[in-house]
Amino acid sequence: MNKLIVSLIFIFSSNFFSHEFNPAHLLINEIEELEYEALWMTPIKNLGTSPELSFPEICEIEKELPFRQGKYLSEKILLKCSESLRGKAIQVSGLSILNDALVTINHFDGDRFEGLMNLKVPEIVIPKDKQIYPTGYFYLGVEHLLGGVDHVVFVLGLIFLISGFVPLLKTVTAFTLAHSITLAISVLGVFKLPSASTEALIALTIIYLAFELTKTESQIKRPWLMAFGFGLLHGFGFAGALSEIGIANDQLFLSLLFFNIGIEIGQLMIIPLVGLIIYILNFINLKNLFRALITYGIGGMGVFWFITRIWSIVN
Numbered sequence: 001m002n003k004l005i006v007s008l009i010f011i012f013s014s015n016f017f018s019h020e021f022n023p024a025h026l027l028i029n030e031i032e033e034l035e036y037e038a039l040w041m042t043p044i045k046n047l048g049t050s051p052e053l054s055f056p057e058i059c060e061i062e063k064e065l066p067f068r069q070g071k072y073l074s075e076k077i078l079l080k081c082s083e084s085l086r087g088k089a090i091q092v093s094g095l096s097i098l099n100d101a102l103v104t105i106n107h108f109d110g111d112r113f114e115g116l117m118n119l120k121v122p123e124i125v126i127p128k129d130k131q132i133y134p135t136g137y138f139y140l141g142v143e144h145l146l147g148g149v150d151h152v153v154f155v156l157g158l159i160f161l162i163s164g165f166v167p168l169l170k171t172v173t174a175f176t177l178a179h180s181i182t183l184a185i186s187v188l189g190v191f192k193l194p195s196a197s198t199e200a201l202i203a204l205t206i207i208y209l210a211f212e213l214t215k216t217e218s219q220i221k222r223p224w225l226m227a228f229g230f231g232l233l234h235g236f237g238f239a240g241a242l243s244e245i246g247i248a249n250d251q252l253f254l255s256l257l258f259f260n261i262g263i264e265i266g267q268l269m270i271i272p273l274v275g276l277i278i279y280i281l282n283f284i285n286l287k288n289l290f291r292a293l294i295t296y297g298i299g300g301m302g303v304f305w306f307i308t309r310i311w312s313i314v315n
Contacts, residue, residue: 018139022071022142024051024101026065028079036079041072043083043099051094051101058082071195100143101137113285116140141262144238144264146269150202150305151234152164155267157209157298159274162223166283172267178231179238179261186239187256195240196313202237203306210299213291238263 022043029037036059042051055061059081067073080086085105092101101117103124114136115124145151158175162168186192193201209230212220238259281287 021029022099023143024074024092024095024099026053026092026101027105028085028105030085030106033080033108033306034084034298036081038077038079040077041069041073044068044071044073045220050095051099052090053077054091054093055079056081056085059085060090063104085126087126087127089123089125090117093118093122094272095122099303102140105171110117113185116143118143134258137255137259138262138265141264141267142269145263145266146261148237149182150206150244150301151237152270153298153301154202154206154230154234156211156274156294157206157213158223158227159271160278160294161209161213161220163217167223168271171227172223172271173226175231175234176264176267178228179235179263182232182235183239183260186236188252192239193232193236195237196309198233198236198240200309200313201233203302203309205233206298206302207306210295210302213295215300 004132022045024043025039027039027040027041040053059079061082062078064076066073068074084107086107086140090103095101095118099118103113103115103117105113105126107113111130113126113131114134116136116139117124155172155175158171159168162171208226212223212226278287281290
């Protein structure tokens with residue numbers, strides 16, 4: 001039975017479930033009145049067809065040949081428009097369900113706009129009014145947490161590892177504080193880790209968490225300390241793609257803050273749901289069986305991700 005469970009985990013832990021957080025990014029700078037220079041960055045490992053942009057008909061479009069830029073295929077686009085882009089719509093087609101597109105527009109007068117397009121919302125209307133806060137990074141943070149299954153799996157394991165609201169709050173707070181620190185120092189350029197190595201190390205944290213789940217509650221010492229240490233690694237993971245696409249505005253602190261708040265909201269969306277499941281399992285005396293299944297599942301996915309990520313590094 002145990003071998004069957006592990007085998008199923010390996011089968012379903014495909015790259016679809018462990019995709020890297022690589023949003024597309026459309027950066028538009030108005031270099032002169034009604035003349036815009038755009039940079040369209042799409043992840044090379046995009047799952048699905050290559051996404052295409054549609055600009056308003058008021059603009060003449062000149063495109064350069066795409067070029068590789070890190071993990072992205074970048075394309076420069078020159079727009080000469082008869083009217084301002086304010087109040088106009090930009091569309092994208094071909095995004096996969098696992099990829100969002102961050103849109104950043106810097107107007108000639110210094111105003112900026114940031115928003116998010118995805119498979120469900122493939123069109124964005126550039127507002128006429130000035131945007132005060134970079135809310136696009138908030139939605140990007142939520143999408144990253146909920147879409148990055150390795151981070152979700154780690155949070156899930158933490159919830160099953162700890163009994164009691166106060167110990168859980170302390171542990172999740174430690175994890176949050178740690179990844180907030182490394183997210184900031186990585187994006188600010190103070191210290192960075194290679195993205196591929198970070199992803200492999202994150203897989204190791206998941207394997208270790210599965211090992212901790214095999215212990216009894218009395219054997220688990222200072223789970224908050226483990227969460228803090230591993231949270232430092234996960235912060236570098238959160239920062240990886242954000243550093244790749246860059247934060248193209250002068251609101252660096254606010255952008256980081258909104259991105260981090262989005263991550264926390266994503267976590268808070270998971271915790272009550274899992275807590276309710278654990279309560280029901282306790283009520284019907286199935287918690288121990290489900291914990292065993294979770295342990296095998298987390299361990300199996302961690303091993304699979306570690307092997308595939310190390311393989312991608314050496315090749």
